[in-house]
Amino acid sequence: MKLKRKIAEFTGKNKGPLFLCVAGMHGNEHAGIKAIELMQMMLEVEPITNPEFEFNGRFVGMVGNVKASKKDVRFLVKDINRQWNYQNLDRIFHTPEKDLDPEDQEVKELWVAVNMEIQAYQPELLVFLDLHTTSAYGGIYSITPEDPESIQVAQAITAPVVRGLLEGVSGTTLHFFNTKNLGVKTISICFESGQHAEALSINRAIAAIVSCMKAVGSVKSSDVENQHDNILSEYSTNLPKVTKVVYHHPITSADEFVMKPGYTNFQPIKKSEHLADDKRGKVLSPMDGRILMPLYQKLGSDGFFIVQDC
Ligand SMILES: [Zn+2]
Incomplete structure (x- = not known):
């Protein structure tokens, strides 16, 4: 499988948030990657059917663990969604390339790529959306750090918000991709769009991207079809808020x-x-x-x- 780190980019005419969407942080989770690729196509064709359409800011899609995604495994040596802390990044950036394991290399490349995007676009707001799927069926949800802005944007996605999940684990992107570490005001959300192999997990991930884009002003509500909201609300009917x-x-x-x-x-x-x-x-x-x-x-x-x- 041919797969690059950066799989999508779309810059609107108006300055606005840098909307950074990462998928495949776990290499066996492909729905988010597909969702990002389709999102890119939708953004490109939208102005053809809707000349009024405006995109504020820049959308960038990246694959988290490229090597594991190519092999369709969660990870090769270790889970890259447990590696995000200063001590570990310091070790990785002070170790010769040949001594780094595959996931060390992925962490390093992703961190560099994210920071290069911030440097190049100089946004006032970074929205970081990390797309995942689960091995179990039944239930979509978002996870946020405990900052009010992230929680507020996550609530715009019609799916349960799970709080306190970050207390039991460490080193996830949500622990590290924040205002302090990225040097720009950051809203971080992780969205779980369903079971790994469900086709609808792709649609739900797209719906979550669109909901977040509306909430932070990347797109206007009037430019977005309701079907995206409906996909999520139908699925969340019997789930707690x-x-x-x-x-x-x-x-x-x-x-x-x-x-x-x-x-x-x-x-x-x-x-x-x-x-x-x-x-x-x-x-x-x-x-x-x-x-x-x-x-x-x-x-x-x-x-x-x-x-x-x-
Ligand atoms: Zn995952």
Whole structure:
């Protein structure tokens, strides 16, 4: 598969936010990459059918982990969505290229590419949207850092906002791609658009991009068809608006963790419910709530999360 780091760019006539969309941070998640490619085509043809159409700012689409995406695996050596902290970047930038593992190289290249875009466009606002999919079905949602602006824009996407997810993990893009580290006012959102292989995960990712673009003024609401909102609201009908993570079940490969089949995102669960098995025996739910991201793939360091409605 031919795949580059930068897969889309579109600059409007008017200055506005730098809208940076990254997908394939996990190499087995292709829906976001497709969504970015289609978004680029939509932006290019829109002025033909709608001469009034104006785009404010610049849209850039990038692949997070190019090497893993080419091989359709989550990662080759380690998860690049756990590598984002100063200490690690410092190590990577002070290590000779030949001694870097594939994911170190990806982190380095992505960080350089993002900063070059900021330098070149000099935006007043950077919107960073990180597109993912999950191994489980049923449920789309966004994750944000705890800053009010990011939460506000995330709420414009008609899907549950999951809060507190970043407390249990470290080194994600949402921990690091912020105003302080990028030197420009930054809004960061991660959007999970459905199961990896579902065709609709692509449509939902496009709808999320469009919703965010409307919320930050890249495009006018009157220029955007309602179908995008409908795709998300239909899917979110029975899902809570805001939820908070109350439990995280981290795992290592030595645990031999196997999730019981059939769980879907946001499915209600009861205390003591038999959720999974590992080498110690049954893994029971410690509380009532809803299950999120039950692991149905080989690679991953999170068995599942439990969220409760806010
Ligand atoms: Zn992912």
